[in-house]
Amino acid sequence: MTSWSRWWLWAAVGMAVSLMWTVAFVPWWAALGSGLCAVLTLTVLAFYARKQDETTPRAGEEVLEGHDAKQVLEQVDALMSPSKDIEQIPQVDEVLQSMAADNQRRRVDDLMRRWVDVGQRYAEAALVLRREIQSVIKQTEQATGTIASSFEAVINKATIQARQAMELLEGTQGAASDGVPQSLKDFIQVSDERLNKMADEVVRVADLSVNMVRELDGVQNRTQAIDGFLLDVEKLAEQTSLLALNAEIEAARVGEHGRGFSVVATEVRRLSKRSHEFSDRIRVHLKEVRTGLSKTHGDMRTLSAADMEHALKIKDDVIALTRSLEGKNREVAETVSRINAISKEIAQDVQNVVVSLQFQDITSQKLSGMLEPMDELRSTLYHLMQETVNLDKGLFKNLPGSENWLSHMHDDPAAEVEVKLTKNPEQDLRKVHGATGSGPAVELF
Amino acid sequence: MATILTVDDTASMRQMISFTLSSVGHEVIQACDGHEALMLLKGKKVDLVIADINMPNMDGITLVKSLREQADYKFTPILVLTTESQESKRQQGKVAGATGWIVKPFNPEQLLNVVKKVLG
Numbered sequence: 001m002t003s004w005s006r007w008w009l010w011a012a013v014g015m016a017v018s019l020m021w022t023v024a025f026v027p028w029w030a031a032l033g034s035g036l037c038a039v040l041t042l043t044v045l046a047f048y049a050r051k052q053d054e055t056t057p058r059a060g061e062e063v064l065e066g067h068d069a070k071q072v073l074e075q076v077d078a079l080m081s082p083s084k085d086i087e088q089i090p091q092v093d094e095v096l097q098s099m100a101a102d103n104q105r106r107r108v109d110d111l112m113r114r115w116v117d118v119g120q121r122y123a124e125a126a127l128v129l130r131r132e133i134q135s136v137i138k139q140t141e142q143a144t145g146t147i148a149s150s151f152e153a154v155i156n157k158a159t160i161q162a163r164q165a166m167e168l169l170e171g172t173q174g175a176a177s178d179g180v181p182q183s184l185k186d187f188i189q190v191s192d193e194r195l196n197k198m199a200d201e202v203v204r205v206a207d208l209s210v211n212m213v214r215e216l217d218g219v220q221n222r223t224q225a226i227d228g229f230l231l232d233v234e235k236l237a238e239q240t241s242l243l244a245l246n247a248e249i250e251a252a253r254v255g256e257h258g259r260g261f262s263v264v265a266t267e268v269r270r271l272s273k274r275s276h277e278f279s280d281r282i283r284v285h286l287k288e289v290r291t292g293l294s295k296t297h298g299d300m301r302t303l304s305a306a307d308m309e310h311a312l313k314i315k316d317d318v319i320a321l322t323r324s325l326e327g328k329n330r331e332v333a334e335t336v337s338r339i340n341a342i343s344k345e346i347a348q349d350v351q352n353v354v355v356s357l358q359f360q361d362i363t364s365q366k367l368s369g370m371l372e373p374m375d376e377l378r379s380t381l382y383h384l385m386q387e388t389v390n391l392d393k394g395l396f397k398n399l400p401g402s403e404n405w406l407s408h409m410h411d412d413p414a415a416e417v418e419v420k421l422t423k424n425p426e427q428d429l430r431k432v433h434g435a436t437g438s439g440p441a442v443e444l445f
Numbered sequence: 446m447a448t449i450l451t452v453d454d455t456a457s458m459r460q461m462i463s464f465t466l467s468s469v470g471h472e473v474i475q476a477c478d479g480h481e482a483l484m485l486l487k488g489k490k491v492d493l494v495i496a497d498i499n500m501p502n503m504d505g506i507t508l509v510k511s512l513r514e515q516a517d518y519k520f521t522p523i524l525v526l527t528t529e530s531q532e533s534k535r536q537q538g539k540v541a542g543a544t545g546w547i548v549k550p551f552n553p554e555q556l557l558n559v560v561k562k563v564l565g
Binding site (some may be wrong): 141144145147148149152155350351354355356357358359360361362364365 | 453455456457458460461464465499528549550551552553554
């Protein structure tokens with residue numbers, strides 16, 4: 001054993017020898033390499049040998065015991081100095097055993113303490129969890145209730161709004177009754193008809209004035225013809241007057257016998273003169289008539305032109321107005337169909353909301369489902385803890401608050417503090433987030 | 446239109462069912478568990494009952510059984526509306542005498558269709 005402990009010496013020797021006898025035949029680096037290999041091999045061997053060395057004695061004892069115990073004992077007696085050591089061996093065993101037992105007990109105690117500690121912590125955590133879960137269930141129930149009520153109110157109001165809008169708009173699309181237009185469409189139709197009739201009347205009046213102008217033209221022409229006739233009458237009168245004059249001259253030449261004839265001739269001349277005068281007076285009147293006719297003719301022409309223009313403008317205006325009203329009517333119809341489409345979309349959205357709002361029921365059932373196994377585990381733990389406590393009452397002396405934690409562990413879950421819900425969802429939600437106190441929701445400093 | 450009783454321990458569920466059914470003109474009365482439902486039905490006849498399964502005091506299955514024992518409700522349609530979807534539970538409901546089984550969450554259109562069908 002001692003010789004192996006100086007393995008480094010053996011290694012140095014081995015290396016020197018291998019270096020010495022190989023350096024003569026091979027280059028120095030090869031010799032050094034082989035020497036190092038040899039040293040490595042020897043080192044490994046030395047370690048192995050040392051390991052073997054350490055395990056051999058026990059194996060040796062067994063072999064020796066089985067082989068010849070008496071002989072070996074004699075040898076051991078010879079090797080060891082005669083003393084009281086052998087008597088002391090059983091006492092050491094006892095000490096070792098009691099130490100091992102103490103150690104075991106300490107470990108068990110430690111484990112128990114840790115176990116109880118874990119139990120206590122779980123009980124506390126489970127209670128907190130249970131309270132939180134119940135609070136979440138209550139809060140979601142309250143919040144969902146508020147959402148559902150508000151949603152219902154919104155939908156009811158939206159329905160009323162849509163219905164009123166539709167009534168209003170559909171009224172403009174309804175049918176006419178008793179000749180009074182009920183819808184915008186009918187109104188357009190009726191007003192269009194009436195305005196068209198009026199425009200037609202105006203056009204007819206304009207046409208009539210044109211005809212009158214034409215008639216007046218004829219009358220004027222006739223007055224001119226009368227003028228010509230008057231000239232003929234005047235000429236006739238002049239000729240008659242001249243003839244009467246000649247007759248008078250001839251009567252004077254005849255003398256007394258022609259006196260009667262002379263009277264007739266004078267009378268004829270007088271008649272001719274009067275005829276001339278008549279003709280003059282007729283011409284004066286005729287001139288006045290022509291002046292009046294000419295003025296009326298001008299007025300009628302102006303009137304007929306203006307009438308026509310006006311009538312055409314009115315007709316154009318009526319057409320434009322009708323088109324604009326028709327456009328409005330189309331817009332109204334489009335709005336009605338849009339409102340209908342939106343109502344359908346709202347109905348679909350309502351379905352989605354109704355489905356989604358049921359999540360609260362499902363989540364609270366799932367959360368309540370979590371409570372049951374947790375309570376079971378807590379109850380099992382409680383019984384286990386009780387048994388542990390009964391086993392060793394000294395275990396809990398060092399635990400803080402150990403007097404009541406076990407009783408606390410078995411608290412009735414139903415007796416837990418309930419979250420008081422108010423009518424104000426905002427406040428309740430804040431409660432869920434752990435905000436306490438009655439301070440304002442928003443505060444500016 | 447029909448008078449319908451909805452039995453569910455969750456207020457929002459009752460609200461949703463009531464909202465859906467009254468939108469088409471049904472009269473809806475509400476009860477929060479089987480016990481309250483039986484009390485309500487004592488002096489009143491309804492055309493249809495829609496009940497949940499998991500409820501405090503008296504669950505849905507017991508309610509269905511109790512209703513089927515009464516002469517007035519022997520043939521009244523009873524729909525079960527619940528989160529439970531296992532076959533065993535469904536069988537339990539069928540044996541108890543339920544008319545139909547709807548798994549939550551319900552779709553309003555589907556619920557109205559089913560109600561229309563069972564009301565005949």
